[in-house]
Amino acid sequence: MRVLGVRHHGPGSARSVRAELEAFCPDVVLVEGPADADPLVPLITGEGTQPPLALMAHVVDEPRRSVFWPFAVFSPEWQALDWATSAGVPVRFCDLPAALLLAPPAGEAAEEAGPEEQDDSAAEEEVPPVRTDPLAVLARAAGYDDPERWWDDVVESRTEGSPFPAVAEAMAALREEAPPAASVAEALHERRREAHMRTVLRRALKEGHQRVAVVCGAWHAPALGAGGARLGPASADAELLRGMPKARVALTWVPWTHGRLAASSGYGAGVVSPGWYHHLFTAPDRPVTRWLAAVAGVLREEDLPVSSASVIEAVRLAESLAVLRGRPLAGLEEVTEATRAALVDGQDHLLDLVVRRLVVGEALGVAPPDAPTTPLEADLRRTARSLRLKPDAAEKVLVLDLRTPNDLARSRLLHRLQLLGAPWGRPARGEGRSLGTFKEAWSLAWRPELAVELVEASVWGTAVEPAAVGRAEELAGEPSATLPVLTSLVETCLLADLSGALPRVLAALDARAAADGDVAHLLAALPPLVRALRYGDVRGTAAPQLGAVADALTVRACAGLAAAVRGVDDDAAGALRDLLDGFDAALRLRAGSSGGGSGGGDGGGADGVRRWTATARSLAARTDVHGLLTGRLARLLLDAGDLDADQVGARLSLALTPGTPPGEGARWVEGFLSGGGAVLAHDEALLALVDSWLSRLDTSAFLDVLPLLRRTFGSFSPTERRDVGRRVRRGPHAEAAGAEEPVDTALADPVLDTVLLLLGATR
Structure with missing residues (x-):
């Protein structure tokens, strides 16, 4: 019997496992993994199957409760499965079945522990380092401060000899010194896993297999007989496993990605560099040269100049660093430093590109074609x-x-x-x-x-379209579905061409629109409806009923706005401003659309705009409405041509009079300018009003309104800020006074010559 203790993902471990199996020629192979996944093993020989893959198990009636066992081509377990299926050797998983792992806990820990143990606070303590990362403990004992680098040096970069006896011996020593698990439940789970592995191993031996190979995590190797250790009595393991609850589960193979194998993804057994490990396994000859050539290829795809001489220099630098550091082979640290120095000129954003594309990688596996699916x-x-x-x-x-x-x-x-x-x-x-x-x-x-x-x-549903119809109908029938949710659902149904769901969704929308008196809901509900009206004809899925619903929403929203805008605070005013922007844009989109929406017609859109314009003019003239809203309404009316510059100037002058509190004036300016600063850059009179108002503020008032002004002017584009600054610096009516900056014709000459050349003309 051979027990091969491995790290779950590593090219050296995978290569060593394959070599050990070929030398040992076992008549059965046991692999750490869910025991109820045995029927899925033969499927990996299916045409086109390609790792990375994962075994997925989920509870049949509760799919969200699921668990994955990922495998890459450089995973020792995958190499064991591949070797056994290729050689025709029986192969089985030996870990706890998924049916046990996904079963409800049912108070297992409480039953196993005594009362004093249940009240113990050990579960809240930090997990001992020996148990969380035994490799880190071994690395420190060897004088390394990085366990990844230590493991790479002693296992992944190993070119000859078997590492498994030494790994098993080291793990046995660690297990003798390891403190108990951090919690009773955790300790019980680990004991049951190892009990199940030993049970499967005994069964294989009892069946008459003489040459048994076990591939498992290095931590478990001593518990499975590595180094001549005894398995212990079968009765104790049977008692430990007796009475465990089970769940009804389904298992299959699913595609996985290198990104999900990375430790940065949150995967507990993840590695720092799955792309690098994949390269080491698939390119054992001249890996450093091939890697840096691949790095150059990635950079060239981004149109970056990388010469062959630079690649040669990077290879020499990586190999020299490995020699200086006493490493058997240049590792990821060395090739990364060589890349930084010789290929990307120290530019971190280019190095991040290499890390994303190559070090982690973007590979996606292909599941076996015969794997079970819904x-x-x-x-x-x-x-x-x-x-x-x-x-x-x-x-x-x-x-x-x-x-x-x-x-x-x-x-x-x-x-x-x-x-x-x-x-x-x-x-x-x-x-x-x-x-x-x-x-x-x-x-x-x-x-x-x-x-x-x-x-x-x-x-x-059992197909995408009927399932989507069923989901839409369910959402429409939920009592908590608000009016904006339903109008967005209508738009989704049109975009997804779910005509089967539209009658029920529209009926729910009509009922909710008639009963919903929340003006914010009415304002938020219109834009999705108008988009559906505007773009429905493009897709051939327009719904005639939407025009009438949109008209009704417009009437009710305009009627309710007068009461809704009274007495609101800054936060509520900001939310209403955003809703008014969307409402205004939707109405003008509908009125300006040649299609207008079936059933609504152009007339419905034009009537809605006229009603909205009258409402906006009335609200913008009121003094009991928050300045953010009156300023915004004035800007919307100006942009639409419903107010001219003189009218807006009068309103702005009124808002910025000395009798108006500076804070209220700043809010009016913020609302007016939140659509962009082009209006100030092109309207001398408005700019002069704002400039005059700011100039006469005393220090205290200016400091009070400064946060609002910074937020307002900070939203302008750089070009708008530059243009406004130039006009303020020149002073009012600078153009009329001839104070415009001189034009440098010499700078324009090359452009003029080029244009004339293109036109075939001369000066």
């Missing part, structure tokens, strides 16, 4: 293949042209997945609106968690 996931895979959407762990932006059938179908699929709570991507660039009516941009990245989210979403 009908919903299978439908998603079929649909994605037909639409030529390939899962990829690297985030990328996909621009869709909604005039083409394939891109329109892609957009509908992505919106449906969002509704199901299993987003493949998220809208990019302001939800694609800046690309125009007919285009939409998505930022796509395949996440391993999608497997769990798709299982959860299966309760609404």
